[in-house]
Amino acid sequence: MRPNGVPNTRQSPSSGTAPGLQFVPFLNWDAEIRRVICSTNAIESLNARYRRAVRAWGHFPNDAAALKCLYLVTRSLDPTGRGRTRWATRWKPALNPFAIAFEGRIN
Secondary structure, eight states, X not given: OOTTSOOOTTSOTTTSSOHHHHHHHHHXXXXXXXXXXXXXXXXXXXXXHHHHHHHHHOOOSSHHHHHHHHHHHHXXXXXXXXXXXXXXXXXXXXXXXXXXXXXXXXX
């Protein structure tokens, strides 16, 4: 610890190891798998937009209204409909490395 009570930034406070040592196992994955893992930011962004829309809408009279709200949010993210093919092309190259890494778990 530093004198002012702030932990040293060169070590992870939870494990006591350097942050680089925690990052190295990530590099052991195949490049396609790393690309998919990094795309989770898009999933988190979608979740944030869903939460924002639900908060702004307030109360839903029934389940159909809630689903309509989520549908409209999803459509507003990709109004042309071309995003689906873009995401599919990113996942296809990663399926084989995932099947090798997690043998027997992926059909």
